[in-house]
Amino acid sequence: MPLTRLLVALLSTLLTVLALASELDPEQEHALPPPGITGRYLLMDTNGRAVSNEDFPGRFQLISFGYTFCPDICPTTLAEMSLVMSSLGNDAERLQPVFITVDPERDTASVLRTYVTFFHPRMIGLRGSPALIRRAADNFRVRYEKVREPGAPPDEYAVDHSAGMFLLGPDGSYIRKFAYAVPPAEIGERIREIMAAGDQRATNFNRRTTP
Secondary structure (H helix, E strand, C coil): HHHHHHHHHHHHHHHHHHHHCCCCCCHHHHHHHCCCCCCCCCEEECCCCECCCCCCCCEEEEEEECCCCCCHHHHHHHHHHHHHHHHCCCHHHEEEEEEEEEECCCCCCCHHHHHHHHCCCCCCCEEEHHHHHHHHHHHHHCEEEECCCCCCCCCCCCEEEEECEEEEECCCEEEECCCCCCCHHHHHHHHHHHHHHHHHHHHHHHHHHCC
């Protein structure tokens, strides 16, 4: 009998969990970041100004990590980021594209500025000390490391790094990640949906709080 009661209790708990999961708002799934991802950073832009994830009030941020010497993944990602901006139309004003270099030794401010503006005039490049870059990457669970061929000069190396784009909300909080090679049109549509859902929540809140 004790075993029967235990099985009944477990079944009841399972049914409760499934019922709650079925009622979960899809937007809430992305509101809770995976363990370890905070979306926080404190770096410098190409004009030498300190920039953090909380410095874009009212705007979403679409962020990728990489380096200007990257032969394929980085230029592909930034080109796709530009297409995302185009797909959003007027809503693109509410999205800030950001590229964070993982190679601050070679990606000087001038090099980084020229690189990002080639892909989109509103895209900003961020850099910092190796320690600050590492901290930012860790906060996004981004992995990177230098790869040198035997006998290569010190300044000739590749950087193996994680790919994809990260979306932060208007308050600088992490929302979700878009994996590498997700079509730009799909990313743009998803971002538009998230923007619309946020607008609807704000409207509902104002209605509840307005006398």
